[in-house]
Amino acid sequence: MSTAFRPKIEPAEQERSFRSFLKPRGIAFKGALFAGVLAGGLTWGGGQYLMKVDFEGQAKESGIALLAHAEVIAKEIGNPIDSGDSKKAMDVLHKRLRAIPHATAFLLDAAGEPLLPGAPEGDGKTLAGLHEVIDGVLLGGQGQAKVLEVRHEVRGRLLSLGTLYIRQDLPAPIWAGGIVVLAQWTSIISAVLTFLFLSVSIRGLGRLHWVLDRAGAGDFYERAPAVGCFEIRELVKKTHDVLQRVGASQEVAQKVYVETAIALSKTIEAKDRYTSGHSQRVTVYAVEMGEILNFDEDRLETLRLGALLHDIGKVAVPDDVLLKPGALTDDEFVTMKRHPMAGDRILSAIPGLRDMADIARSHHEKWDGTGYPLGVAGDSIPLEGRIVAIADAYDALITKRSYKPAMAIEKALNIIEADAGTHFDPQLASLFVAMKRNGKGYKPLPSAKAVEAPRKRPKEAL
Ligand SMILES: [Fe+2]
Numbered sequence: 001m002s003t004a005f006r007p008k009i010e011p012a013e014q015e016r017s018f019r020s021f022l023k024p025r026g027i028a029f030k031g032a033l034f035a036g037v038l039a040g041g042l043t044w045g046g047g048q049y050l051m052k053v054d055f056e057g058q059a060k061e062s063g064i065a066l067l068a069h070a071e072v073i074a075k076e077i078g079n080p081i082d083s084g085d086s087k088k089a090m091d092v093l094h095k096r097l098r099a100i101p102h103a104t105a106f107l108l109d110a111a112g113e114p115l116l117p118g119a120p121e122g123d124g125k126t127l128a129g130l131h132e133v134i135d136g137v138l139l140g141g142q143g144q145a146k147v148l149e150v151r152h153e154v155r156g157r158l159l160s161l162g163t164l165y166i167r168q169d170l171p172a173p174i175w176a177g178g179i180v181v182l183a184q185w186t187s188i189i190s191a192v193l194t195f196l197f198l199s200v201s202i203r204g205l206g207r208l209h210w211v212l213d214r215a216g217a218g219d220f221y222e223r224a225p226a227v228g229c230f231e232i233r234e235l236v237k238k239t240h241d242v243l244q245r246v247g248a249s250q251e252v253a254q255k256v257y258v259e260t261a262i263a264l265s266k267t268i269e270a271k272d273r274y275t276s277g278h279s280q281r282v283t284v285y286a287v288e289m290g291e292i293l294n295f296d297e298d299r300l301e302t303l304r305l306g307a308l309l310h311d312i313g314k315v316a317v318p319d320d321v322l323l324k325p326g327a328l329t330d331d332e333f334v335t336m337k338r339h340p341m342a343g344d345r346i347l348s349a350i351p352g353l354r355d356m357a358d359i360a361r362s363h364h365e366k367w368d369g370t371g372y373p374l375g376v377a378g379d380s381i382p383l384e385g386r387i388v389a390i391a392d393a394y395d396a397l398i399t400k401r402s403y404k405p406a407m408a409i410e411k412a413l414n415i416i417e418a419d420a421g422t423h424f425d426p427q428l429a430s431l432f433v434a435m436k437r438n439g440k441g442y443k444p445l446p447s448a449k450a451v452e453a454p455r456k457r458p459k460e461a462l
Helices: 011-022 027-082 086-098 178-199 203-215 230-270 278-292 297-307 312-316 330-336 339-347 349-360 385-398 410-418 426-438
Strands: 103-108 128-133 137-142 145-155 160-170
Touching: 027 086, 027 103, 027 128, 027 145, 027 160, 086 103, 086 160, 103 339, 128 203, 128 297, 137 230, 160 297, 160 339, 178 385, 203 230, 230 278, 230 297, 278 297, 278 426, 297 385, 312 339, 339 349, 349 385, 385 410, 410 426
Parallel strands: none
Antiparallel strands: 103 160, 128 137, 137 145, 145 160
């Protein structure tokens, strides 16, 4: 498939494409983050559940014994409290509590007030999340700790005096402290593994993204390697199939457009017998120059089409100006000078013809900046435009026009040499002159008389 119509990649566009290349990496980052949070969260949550199960088991085991302790203590302190012997009640309570590991107790009357002021131990605050594990055995939290609680009525000789509360701290399982560390490592390892997996799986997406960016700019010829997981490889292949078809359709459309433009250009030239065949001859000279400059095939094809179409903008010039015999008036010249920009507009209508549009626009620019339509100078004029400018002027000089006879080749070459550095790129002008003098059919001037000077030099080779 010819790539002569491929759009140029501007630096800014390359930069955008590079950033686009990084975009799919975001999937790997996001996936890794999600996996890390999920794995860490599940590990931590699982640990919390196992701790809950462990505490429930401890509560069932310890709760029965604690209930028995509560029953004995309640019975032993009931009579001393009823008889007002608080000291004895407290002694009994403390003695019994010492036999129960990590235990505290407190006594409340029916109104919720301490039954024995100043004693016994325990703050009496309600435990968080308190719930019944088995009959009479409650489990709740106090800060980070899990606490078992049993209650037993304290009775005097006749009446109920209050309630005995006994609480016992339950030890956390030995692995509890490792849950957070385990969750952290699980999170990190999951994130890293997910990132690596996704990076390998989607690595074909980066280049594909760039390829689609290029397709959006009208270039359907870039391709991405089919790498990564099966789905990505299939996506790359299907995208290539679509781009192949779209590219082929676009190429056909561009060729039809170019052929139509060439036919139109020939029609315009054919109106004037003096300029008939001008574009074809300019094309021959320009391509010869391109070959000497080692242009690659794509660039030579662009130069060939650009030279063929360099005067396509004359379609916008009225016939009375275009075909006028003799020199143009100033107003007519202004009208004629519009044809480079008109050519630019016609050819830039299709993105793939941008380079040819540049040639049409710039073939009347001059090296010293006094040309038209933009008046740009030196290297700011596209190289192909500078080549066509020389070829265009040379052909105008050596062919007969309505306002002048044909000029001898050597005389025309002398003029091009004389205008090097003002009208023409000096290096290209030297190259062109040397090319013609060394080329086939070149003959030096036979004599001064044989060279007929132009009656009037045109303002420009139009
Ligand atoms: Fe022209």
